[in-house]
Amino acid sequence: MRKDNLLIELGTEELPPKALKSLSESFAEGIKQGLESSGLKFTAIQPLATPRRLAVKVSQLDAEQADKVVEKRGPSVDVAFDDDGKPTKAAEGWARSNGITVEQAQRLKTDKGEWLLHKADVKGEPLSKLLPGIVESALKQLPIPKPMRWGDSDAQFIRPVHTLTLVYGDQSIDAELLGVRSARHILGHRFHAPQGFELAHADDYEEQLNAHYVNVDQQQRMDTIRREVNRIAAELGGKVVEDEALIEEVSALVEWPVALQASFDEAFLDVPKEPLIVTMKDDQRYFPVEDDQGRLLPRFIFITNIESKDPQQIVQGNEKVVRPRLADAQFFFETDKKQSLESRLPKLASVLFQKQLGSIQDKADRISALAGQIAGQLNASVDDAKRAGLLCKADLVSEMVLEFPETQGVMGKHYALNDGESEAVAEAIEQHYWPRFSGDNLPVSDVACAVALADKLDTLVGIFGIGQTPKGDRDPFALRRAALGLIRIMVEKGLNLDLQDVISTAADGFSDRLSNKTVVSDVFEFLMGRFRPWYQDQGIDVDVIQAVIARAPSRPADFDARIKAIASFKQLDAAESLAAANKRVGNILAKSEIELTGVINHDLLSEAQEQTLAAKIAQTEKSCEPDLATGNYEGALNRMADLRDDIDAFFDNVMVNADDEKVKTNRLNLLMQLRNLFLRVADISLLQ
Missing domain, CATH: 1.10.730 (Isoleucyl-tRNA Synthetase; Domain 1)
Known part of the structure; x- marks a missing residue:
């Protein structure tokens, strides 16, 4: 049987960059499932994608299905013939449906009886006939939340489709999908090679695209971007602020990545680096550069989609674009410093935490009291914990955080130091959000741990206390993340705290706001339930975890020791x-x-x-x-x-x-x- 390589490509308008990887992998998976369910064998399948195309390369694919024999059982012999041995209507109808006579039927004998049998030779379908349906099915399964229409066509897809290419070896397979007829034409780079080319053979796809300034392998583009930004950063005497998600997103914005460096006014370095990094990365998709001490350099690296004859023009354009954004951050910082965190507390009264649980100011008051009690149990400074708890949400109403929400906590730290607060209080204000995600850093000091625990406990107890527990995938208050963070702090920091005790103390802080009378036991059970997946992720056997959970030890550090x-x-x-x-x-x-x-x-x-x-x-x-x-x-x-x-x-x-x-x-x-x-x-x- 003939085997050859298959190339499938859908040429589109620019696809959403954050969705490109999942679209590409889902498309390849859909093609794989379709080929396997059709009985077509292959050796490998590779997803390929750029901002303007989704493609799949299949290696050594069968040209057609294998022939097979299909057994079709008919009525039993008792039913197939009457008392005179003549075929009944049931037998004749069955034989007719199979294109034979009753006399031509074979017999199937088992220990349960005897039946008429027809063995039909079914010739395998060619790939050219099967492929259009396989591709159509794969496209329908793509994770597209909001498909769009274009022109006067009824076709719907995530972006308008311009070309469809199905080439098996040197054979072009005819099909019409999403209103487009298949052809050999492949789009080249939008600027360097807009004319594109005709694909003669599936094996030529990647080489020909490279010749037309398109690297169709997203992983290769990511590797190129990572290598080039690190090279340039080293030349500048620094290192890139690591962000794998940014590399992936940028790779989904360009087909031919070219790295360039640019600079900005050193005066902007008087602003804390965090908002500068946020605006460069999130707004412009730039790569900021730090020195070995983690100090931001007045340089950044960016990726362009063309090989310019005059790259300095591109550099100057990007420097011109970033300046007003950095100036905004500078303005917000200077404006915010004129007002202390403490003076912002009354504004928190107008920011709602939750209708039944009150404002952010109410939450800050509860955090302050609870953090002080926890700090006392940890032999840490009660005053520092209470002060940090009181001020930990004050930066939410600052100009900087309103503009750059990602900087909450860290800007609170900078403003606290500017106000003359102690280092311990400032650090706790920043770190009370930690850990923010799986594997993130934990609060460093016991004071910071106390505030972080108080914040998470207040949220857990409050939301459970009004009966709004997580259900299925719905967890609007991120209670699972809060619970896991709480467990990690207590276990990994070795804090000898009793969960039942601190949950009960947190509940007392809500006075009569809570309607759930079993809130303490509910939160405790919820936290116990988070131990199992956390330890499973660490490779601990389920029976080991269950053996300890059965005793429900209420001190997480003690739980870990067991x-x-x-x-x-x-x-x-x-x-x-x-x-x-x-x-x-x-x-x-x-x-x-x-x-x-x-x-x-x-x-x-x-x-x-x-x-x-x-x-x-x-x-x-x-x-x-x-x-x-x-x-x-x-x-x-x-x-x-x-x-x-x-x-x-x-x-x-x-x-x-x-x-x-x-x-x-x-x-x-x-x-x-x-x-x-x-x-x-x-x-x-x-x-x-």
């Missing part, structure tokens, strides 16, 4: 046996209707194995106590693991459900004591 101890314990030789024994004990106790105390009457211990086990449990309880008190759960579990042989001997030789009710109760109390010993760490019966 997780690590159980993960280590699971690797011991004794772990499987002890887990099974705990499960057995749990089942026995669950079925018992006797009221148990866990207290053993040693006079009723008649068997040697139960006497030994009771003594070993008492000994282990005593030896484990210091480890359990200090959170050394791994050490405690290692001591408990020594009970394995004695537990096995007990079950092998002692009848728990003895005829004597007192003996039976005593043995159940012994098992209860054993179970409770392990439960002081986790429920290891859940280990697989």
Whole structure:
């Protein structure tokens, strides 16, 4: 069977840059699914895309489907023939539908009976017939939230379509999709090669496009941009402010990336670097440059889509464009400095946090009080925590943050220092938003941790307290992110705080605003639920996590210590046996209707194995106590693991459900004591 390479390309107007990668990958996936469902084999499939095209390259694709034999079962022989052995109407109708006579039908015999059978030879369809439908189906599956129409056509797509190319080897496959008839014409670079070219063979696609100033591989364009901006930054004695998302977006804006450098007035460096970086990156898609100490240089790198004969003209144009934007940031900064953060607090009263929970000022007051209480538990400065909590939202009504919302927190830090606030307060104002996303930095000082925890707790408790819990994908107040951030701070910073305690304290701060009477337990359960995905992302087994969650330890740092101890314990030789024994004990106790105390009457211990086990449990309880008190759960579990042989001997030789009710109760109390010993760490019966 013939095999060759296939090239599919849709030439369009400029596609949305932030959606280009997902569109490209989805298009390739749709083509892959279509080819596979059609039974067409290939060796590889590659998505290709530029701002003006979506393409897919398929390697060594079958030219046609393989021929196959299709078995079509007819009626049973009993139904197919009457008593005289003549074909019934059912048999004749079935035979006619298959283009044969009843006499030509074969027979299928099974242990359940005999049926008429026709084996039809079905010739495989050629690619040229199958491909238009496959491409059409792939296009319909693309993630396009708002398709558009153009001209007088009824076709709908994310952007107007100009060309359609389907070339298999050197063969052009005829099709009409989205109002466009397929042809060999490929669009070149809009300025360098607007005339385009005719594609003679699928293998020539990338080479020919390169000759027409188009690099059709987005990953290659990203690599080029990354390499060139880093090269230029090094020549300038600095480094680029890293932003992979920006590189991807810029690669979706150009077909032929060319990196150039430009400069701006050093006077703008008196403005904090964050708003300057935001306006350069977000507004202009520029790459700011920092020195080795993280100080912004008065230079930036940008990517143009052409190889200009006079690049200085382009440089000057970009310098002219960026100047008024930087001037705006400078104006906002100078204007904001004339007013202290504290003087802005009354303005927060007019900014709504949530209708039932009050204004941002109300939230700041609650954060301040809660942060002070948490700081006290951490032996940190209560005054600094309360001050930072009070001021942490004040920059939201500053001119800079209103213009550049991404700078909230960091501008609060700069304005706090300008106002003469302490370094600890200023740092806490910035860091109370941390971590902002998965893997982000955590607050550094205990004061900053206290404010960050207070802010997240206030949001969680407040929203749960009015019954607006996250449902499905809907999480408008980002409660899942707040919960994960809270857990990370407590665990990774090793803060010895009790979740039940701080949740309850946060709830008290709302006075009578909360309608949900079970808010404390609801928030606690929600936080417990976030432990599982967080630890799974770290590669911890689900059964280990469940074993700890079953005990619901309310101190996250303690929870983490138990997780690590159980993960280590699971690797011991004794772990499987002890887990099974705990499960057995749990089942026995669950079925018992006797009221148990866990207290053993040693006079009723008649068997040697139960006497030994009771003594070993008492000994282990005593030896484990210091480890359990200090959170050394791994050490405690290692001591408990020594009970394995004695537990096995007990079950092998002692009848728990003895005829004597007192003996039976005593043995159940012994098992209860054993179970409770392990439960002081986790429920290891859940280990697989």
